[in-house]
Amino acid sequence: MSVYVYELPSKFNSDLLRNCTRLNRYRNLCPDVVNHGLGQPLSEPIWFAPYQFAVEEIFHARMLNHPCRTNDPARANLFYVPFYGGFHMSSMGRETNYTARDELAVQLAEHVEQQQPWWGRRNGKDHFMVLGRTAWDFMRSDRQQGVVDYGSNTLLNLPAVRNMSVFVVERHPSEGNNQLGIPYPSYFHPYTVDQVRDWQRKVAGSNRPYLFSYIGARRKEGVAAAIRDELMQQCSESEHCMLLNCTADASKCSDPKEVLRVMMASRFCLQPRGDSFTRRSVFDSLLAGCLPVLFSRHTAYTQYQMYLPENTTSYSVFLWEDEKMISDNGLRKVNIEEELMKIGSGKVEEMRKVVVDLIPRLTFAHPNASGDKGFEDVVDVALSSLLRLVY
Secondary structure (H helix, E strand, C coil), X not given: CCEEECCCCHHHCHHHHHCHHHCCCCCCCHHHCCHHHCCEECCCCCEEECCCCCHHHHHHHHHXXXXXXXXXXXXXXXXXXXXXXXXHHHHCCCCCCHHHHHHHHHHHHHHHHHHCHHHHHCCCCCEEEEEEEEHHHHXXXXXXXXXXXXXXCCHHHCHHHHHCEEEEEECCCCCCCCEEECCCCCCECCCCHHHHHHHHHHHHCCCCCEEEEEEECCCCCHHXXXXXXXXXXXXXXXXCEEEEECCCCHHHHCCHHHHHHHHXXXXXXXXXXXXXXXXXXXXXXXXXXXXXXECCHHHCCCCCCCCCCCCHHHCCEECCCHHHCECCCCCECCCHHHHHHCCCHXXXXXXXXXXXXXXXXXXXXXXXXXXXXXXXXXXXHHHHHHHHHHC
C-alpha cells in the first residue's frame, strides 16, 4: 500500500493553527494544537492531554512520517487530502453569512477536483480526508437557512467530497455512505510495542473495587439531560459506584490522571451519549480497561465498525435505549446496579481481555514513532480498512 499526501496551500491547514486563538469561541486552543495536535504533555513522554477534536492534525502528523507514504503519486493507491475542516468549522461559530462559512470548503473541493490531475484517475474514489468533528457539523442544508447553529457548513454535501471517503469522529448513521467513524484521541501515544504491552499489563492487573462508575456533567435539557440525571442519581445511591461529578468539580474531570484513576478502579463505565451520539469518554474507558455501558447504539455500534468487534457483547454492555431508560411518569425502568450484578466475574474477565487486546488499534501512536513500531494503531487500521473498501 502507498499513500500520497497532498501538499495543500497552507490556508487549508497550517494557517488555521496559526490563528489558534480564534479556532473556538469558548476557549483559546493554542495550548491544544502543540505537539502535533497531542496537546500538553503529562508526566511521561508518551502521555498527553489532547483536545478531543484534534484528530485531523494528529492524523496529518502521523501520515507525514508514515511508512506507507509515497512521494510519487503514480505509485499511490490512496490520496490523503489534509484539510483541517473541523478547526475551520469551529472558527466560524460567529459567522452569520453562510456563503462566507462555506467558502474555504468550496475552495478545497475545487482545488482537489479541478487542479489535481490524480483526481481524474478514479473520480476521487481513492481520495480521503479526516475531520475532527461530527458529520453533523458539515451537513448543513439550504433548508436550515435562518436556523441558529454553530458554524456548520456544507462540506460533506459537496459533490466532490461525496465521491471521497471521509473519516469523522461521528458519522451520520443513515446518510453517511462515504463517512467512516474514527476514534476520538485519548491520552496514550506510544512509540513502541513494548510501551503498549507495558500499559496492557497494567490495565489487565488493575485492582477494580467498584462495580461501576460515572464521569460526567449535567445537561440543561432534552434526552441527554434526563439520562445523565438518572445515571448520577443511581450512582450516588449505590455503594458500588464511583461518581465523578463534572458539574460540581470540573477540574478533576479535566485531569487525565483523575479520569484514569476512576476508570481503572471500575469494572464498568457508564457511557451515555455526549452532546451528540458519541462521546470521547468511551475511548478513555477502553484505554483503562473499563467495560463501557452504552445507552444508545449510535454511541459506538453504528460508528466504529473498523475498530470495534462485530460482536458488541464481547466488549460492552447495552442496557436500554436512552430515551426509554425512564418512563413517562418518571419511574425508573432499569436498575443499573442490578443489571450489572447479573454479569458473572468470568464473563467480565473475558470481556476485559477483549478490551485490553483492542488498546493498540484504538491508540494514535506518537507521530514520531518509527515505521517498525510493532503494532497497528488507529491510522494503520484506517489505511488498511480503506484500501479494502476502495479496491
